[in-house]
Amino acid sequence: MPFEHLTFDHVGIRVTDLAVAEAFYERLGFLRDPAEFAPAVQACGLVHPSGLRIHLIFNGVPAPEGNVLLDAPIKRPGYTHAAFVIDRMDDLIAWLDREGIAVTEGPITMGHGRRKVCFIRDPDRNVLEFNEIG
Template sequence: MNFDNLRLDHIGIRVTDLATAEAFYARLGFVRDPEEYAPAVRACGLVHPTGLRIHLIHNGEAASDGNVLLDVPVKRPGYTHAAFIVDSMDELVEWLARENIAISEGPVTMGHGRRNVCFIRDPDLNVLEFNELLAPHS
Protein backbone atom coordinates (compact mmCIF):
# COMPACT_ATOMS: atom_id res chain seq x y z
CA MET A 1 0.00 0.00 0.00
CA ASN A 2 1.33 3.42 -0.96
CA PHE A 3 0.16 6.32 1.24
CA ASP A 4 1.85 9.11 -0.76
CA ASN A 5 -1.50 10.65 -1.73
CA LEU A 6 -3.18 10.30 1.64
CA ARG A 7 -5.44 13.30 2.43
CA LEU A 8 -7.84 14.22 5.20
CA ASP A 9 -11.49 13.58 4.31
CA HIS A 10 -13.29 15.05 7.33
CA ILE A 11 -13.15 15.57 11.07
CA GLY A 12 -15.83 13.89 13.21
CA ILE A 13 -16.99 15.91 16.21
CA ARG A 14 -19.37 14.44 18.80
CA VAL A 15 -22.01 16.93 19.98
CA THR A 16 -25.04 16.86 22.26
CA ASP A 17 -27.41 19.07 20.26
CA LEU A 18 -27.29 19.22 16.47
CA ALA A 19 -29.01 22.60 16.08
CA THR A 20 -26.72 24.32 18.61
CA ALA A 21 -23.57 22.79 17.13
CA GLU A 22 -24.62 23.48 13.55
CA ALA A 23 -25.32 27.14 14.42
CA PHE A 24 -21.88 27.48 16.05
CA TYR A 25 -20.01 25.96 13.10
CA ALA A 26 -22.08 28.08 10.68
CA ARG A 27 -20.47 31.11 12.33
CA LEU A 28 -17.14 29.65 11.17
CA GLY A 29 -18.47 29.36 7.61
CA PHE A 30 -19.63 25.71 7.56
CA VAL A 31 -22.94 24.81 5.90
CA ARG A 32 -24.89 21.57 5.89
CA ASP A 33 -24.19 19.23 3.02
CA PRO A 34 -27.61 17.69 2.30
CA GLU A 35 -25.94 14.62 0.80
CA GLU A 36 -24.15 13.97 4.11
CA TYR A 37 -27.08 14.25 6.50
CA ALA A 38 -27.92 10.82 7.92
CA PRO A 39 -30.47 11.11 10.73
CA ALA A 40 -30.64 7.33 11.13
CA VAL A 41 -27.01 7.27 12.31
CA ARG A 42 -27.17 10.74 13.89
CA ALA A 43 -24.53 12.25 11.62
CA CYS A 44 -24.60 15.56 9.80
CA GLY A 45 -21.93 16.59 7.32
CA LEU A 46 -20.93 20.24 7.07
CA VAL A 47 -18.70 21.74 4.41
CA HIS A 48 -16.68 24.96 4.39
CA PRO A 49 -16.15 27.04 1.22
CA THR A 50 -12.49 25.91 1.31
CA GLY A 51 -13.64 22.29 0.92
CA LEU A 52 -12.90 21.34 4.54
CA ARG A 53 -15.50 18.93 5.88
CA ILE A 54 -16.66 18.08 9.39
CA HIS A 55 -19.24 15.55 10.53
CA LEU A 56 -21.29 16.40 13.59
CA ILE A 57 -22.08 13.16 15.38
CA HIS A 58 -25.08 14.13 17.49
CA ASN A 59 -25.25 11.36 20.04
CA GLY A 60 -23.23 12.93 22.85
CA GLU A 61 -24.25 13.32 26.45
CA ALA A 62 -23.18 16.41 28.35
CA ALA A 63 -20.50 15.71 30.95
CA SER A 64 -20.59 17.55 34.24
CA ASP A 65 -16.78 17.50 34.43
CA GLY A 66 -16.12 19.15 31.03
CA ASN A 67 -14.28 17.61 28.10
CA VAL A 68 -13.60 13.98 29.04
CA LEU A 69 -10.23 13.99 27.24
CA LEU A 70 -8.88 17.31 28.48
CA ASP A 71 -10.63 18.52 31.62
CA VAL A 72 -10.28 15.55 33.94
CA PRO A 73 -7.21 14.55 35.95
CA VAL A 74 -6.73 11.21 34.18
CA LYS A 75 -5.69 11.87 30.58
CA ARG A 76 -7.19 9.16 28.39
CA PRO A 77 -6.07 8.56 24.79
CA GLY A 78 -8.16 10.09 22.03
CA TYR A 79 -8.36 12.98 19.60
CA THR A 80 -8.08 16.21 21.53
CA HIS A 81 -8.64 18.91 18.90
CA ALA A 82 -8.84 19.95 15.27
CA ALA A 83 -6.46 22.64 14.01
CA PHE A 84 -7.24 25.15 11.26
CA ILE A 85 -5.12 27.68 9.36
CA VAL A 86 -6.23 31.31 9.10
CA ASP A 87 -4.75 34.18 7.10
CA SER A 88 -4.60 36.65 10.00
CA MET A 89 -4.48 35.85 13.69
CA ASP A 90 -5.20 39.49 14.56
CA GLU A 91 -8.38 39.46 12.46
CA LEU A 92 -9.43 36.16 14.04
CA VAL A 93 -8.93 37.53 17.56
CA GLU A 94 -11.03 40.61 16.69
CA TRP A 95 -13.75 38.42 15.14
CA LEU A 96 -13.85 36.11 18.17
CA ALA A 97 -14.30 39.15 20.43
CA ARG A 98 -17.16 40.48 18.28
CA GLU A 99 -18.80 37.04 18.28
CA ASN A 100 -18.36 36.64 22.07
CA ILE A 101 -16.40 33.43 21.58
CA ALA A 102 -13.90 33.02 24.40
CA ILE A 103 -10.26 32.21 23.69
CA SER A 104 -9.17 29.53 26.11
CA GLU A 105 -5.46 29.86 25.32
CA GLY A 106 -3.25 32.20 23.27
CA PRO A 107 -2.44 33.86 21.05
CA VAL A 108 1.15 32.73 21.29
CA THR A 109 3.93 32.30 18.77
CA MET A 110 5.05 28.70 18.53
CA GLY A 111 7.99 27.04 16.82
CA HIS A 112 7.82 25.76 13.28
CA GLY A 113 6.55 29.11 11.94
CA ARG A 114 3.13 28.98 13.57
CA ARG A 115 1.31 31.54 15.62
CA ASN A 116 -1.44 29.82 17.61
CA VAL A 117 -4.38 31.78 18.91
CA CYS A 118 -6.58 29.10 19.74
CA PHE A 119 -7.67 27.39 21.55
CA ILE A 120 -11.42 27.96 21.60
CA ARG A 121 -14.19 25.57 22.49
CA ASP A 122 -17.47 24.80 20.80
CA PRO A 123 -20.72 24.57 22.83
CA ASP A 124 -19.84 20.96 23.80
CA LEU A 125 -16.32 21.96 24.91
CA ASN A 126 -14.66 20.36 21.88
CA VAL A 127 -11.38 22.18 21.28
CA LEU A 128 -10.57 24.04 18.07
CA GLU A 129 -7.10 25.43 17.35
CA PHE A 130 -6.32 28.15 14.82
CA ASN A 131 -2.88 28.79 13.33
CA GLU A 132 -1.47 31.63 11.29
CA LEU A 133 1.51 30.46 9.27
CA LEU A 134 4.33 32.97 9.59
CA ALA A 135 6.78 33.89 6.86
CA PRO A 136 10.20 32.25 7.32
CA HIS A 137 12.94 34.48 8.69
CA SER A 138 15.32 35.72 6.02
Protein backbone atom coordinates in the same frame (compact mmCIF):
# COMPACT_ATOMS: atom_id res chain seq x y z
CA MET B 1 4.29 2.64 3.14
CA PRO B 2 0.79 1.35 2.28
CA PHE B 3 -0.16 4.38 0.13
CA GLU B 4 1.55 7.24 -1.68
CA HIS B 5 -1.23 9.81 -1.72
CA LEU B 6 -2.69 11.00 1.58
CA THR B 7 -4.90 14.04 2.22
CA PHE B 8 -7.24 14.93 5.04
CA ASP B 9 -10.92 14.26 4.43
CA HIS B 10 -12.74 15.48 7.55
CA VAL B 11 -12.80 15.44 11.32
CA GLY B 12 -15.70 14.02 13.33
CA ILE B 13 -16.76 16.09 16.33
CA ARG B 14 -19.14 14.54 18.87
CA VAL B 15 -21.84 16.95 20.06
CA THR B 16 -24.86 16.75 22.36
CA ASP B 17 -27.28 19.01 20.46
CA LEU B 18 -27.12 19.15 16.67
CA ALA B 19 -29.00 22.45 16.34
CA VAL B 20 -26.78 24.24 18.88
CA ALA B 21 -23.55 22.82 17.42
CA GLU B 22 -24.59 23.48 13.83
CA ALA B 23 -25.43 27.11 14.66
CA PHE B 24 -22.00 27.55 16.27
CA TYR B 25 -20.10 26.07 13.32
CA GLU B 26 -22.22 28.09 10.87
CA ARG B 27 -20.84 31.20 12.58
CA LEU B 28 -17.37 29.91 11.60
CA GLY B 29 -18.54 29.56 7.98
CA PHE B 30 -19.44 25.85 7.85
CA LEU B 31 -22.75 24.97 6.18
CA ARG B 32 -24.69 21.71 6.13
CA ASP B 33 -24.03 19.46 3.15
CA PRO B 34 -27.41 17.81 2.49
CA ALA B 35 -25.64 14.86 0.87
CA GLU B 36 -23.86 14.19 4.18
CA PHE B 37 -26.80 14.38 6.57
CA ALA B 38 -27.27 10.84 7.90
CA PRO B 39 -29.73 10.75 10.81
CA ALA B 40 -29.64 6.94 10.88
CA VAL B 41 -26.01 7.10 12.05
CA GLN B 42 -26.41 10.45 13.84
CA ALA B 43 -23.96 12.31 11.60
CA CYS B 44 -24.22 15.65 9.85
CA GLY B 45 -21.59 16.82 7.37
CA LEU B 46 -20.72 20.50 7.17
CA VAL B 47 -18.53 22.14 4.55
CA HIS B 48 -16.64 25.44 4.66
CA PRO B 49 -16.30 27.60 1.51
CA SER B 50 -12.59 26.63 1.52
CA GLY B 51 -13.64 23.00 0.95
CA LEU B 52 -12.75 21.84 4.46
CA ARG B 53 -15.32 19.42 5.90
CA ILE B 54 -16.34 18.37 9.38
CA HIS B 55 -18.88 15.84 10.60
CA LEU B 56 -20.98 16.56 13.66
CA ILE B 57 -21.71 13.28 15.41
CA PHE B 58 -24.85 14.11 17.37
CA ASN B 59 -25.06 11.31 19.92
CA GLY B 60 -23.08 12.91 22.73
CA VAL B 61 -24.15 12.81 26.36
CA PRO B 62 -23.38 15.92 28.42
CA ALA B 63 -20.38 15.48 30.72
CA PRO B 64 -20.45 17.50 33.94
CA GLU B 65 -16.64 17.66 34.00
CA GLY B 66 -16.53 19.30 30.53
CA ASN B 67 -14.41 17.78 27.79
CA VAL B 68 -13.66 14.25 29.03
CA LEU B 69 -10.36 14.12 27.15
CA LEU B 70 -8.98 17.45 28.36
CA ASP B 71 -10.83 18.62 31.46
CA ALA B 72 -11.12 15.42 33.49
CA PRO B 73 -8.24 14.73 35.91
CA ILE B 74 -7.49 11.34 34.31
CA LYS B 75 -6.24 11.83 30.75
CA ARG B 76 -7.79 9.23 28.44
CA PRO B 77 -6.53 8.48 24.93
CA GLY B 78 -8.40 10.05 22.02
CA TYR B 79 -8.42 13.00 19.66
CA THR B 80 -8.14 16.19 21.66
CA HIS B 81 -8.74 18.90 19.05
CA ALA B 82 -9.07 19.92 15.42
CA ALA B 83 -6.53 22.43 14.09
CA PHE B 84 -7.19 24.88 11.27
CA VAL B 85 -4.91 27.21 9.29
CA ILE B 86 -6.14 30.80 8.93
CA ASP B 87 -4.88 33.90 7.12
CA ARG B 88 -4.73 36.51 9.89
CA MET B 89 -4.91 35.81 13.60
CA ASP B 90 -5.61 39.43 14.49
CA ASP B 91 -8.75 39.37 12.32
CA LEU B 92 -9.90 36.12 13.95
CA ILE B 93 -9.33 37.46 17.47
CA ALA B 94 -11.29 40.63 16.69
CA TRP B 95 -14.15 38.57 15.19
CA LEU B 96 -14.22 36.18 18.17
CA ASP B 97 -14.43 39.18 20.50
CA ARG B 98 -17.32 40.69 18.52
CA GLU B 99 -19.11 37.32 18.51
CA GLY B 100 -18.61 36.78 22.24
CA ILE B 101 -16.61 33.57 21.70
CA ALA B 102 -13.93 33.20 24.37
CA VAL B 103 -10.32 32.48 23.48
CA THR B 104 -9.28 29.79 25.95
CA GLU B 105 -5.56 30.05 25.18
CA GLY B 106 -3.41 32.34 23.09
CA PRO B 107 -2.54 33.82 20.87
CA ILE B 108 0.81 32.22 21.47
CA THR B 109 3.79 31.34 19.28
CA MET B 110 4.59 27.69 18.58
CA GLY B 111 7.09 25.87 16.37
CA HIS B 112 6.87 24.53 12.81
CA GLY B 113 6.17 27.93 11.24
CA ARG B 114 3.17 28.76 13.40
CA ARG B 115 3.44 32.50 14.00
CA LYS B 116 0.33 32.71 16.15
CA VAL B 117 -1.89 30.01 17.63
CA CYS B 118 -5.11 30.31 19.60
CA PHE B 119 -7.68 27.90 20.99
CA ILE B 120 -11.44 28.16 21.47
CA ARG B 121 -14.14 25.73 22.53
CA ASP B 122 -17.45 24.88 20.92
CA PRO B 123 -20.68 24.63 22.97
CA ASP B 124 -19.76 21.03 23.97
CA ARG B 125 -16.26 22.13 25.07
CA ASN B 126 -14.59 20.51 22.04
CA VAL B 127 -11.31 22.32 21.38
CA LEU B 128 -10.59 24.10 18.09
CA GLU B 129 -7.10 25.36 17.31
CA PHE B 130 -6.40 28.13 14.80
CA ASN B 131 -2.92 28.65 13.33
CA GLU B 132 -1.48 31.58 11.44
CA ILE B 133 1.43 30.12 9.48
CA GLY B 134 4.22 32.32 8.25
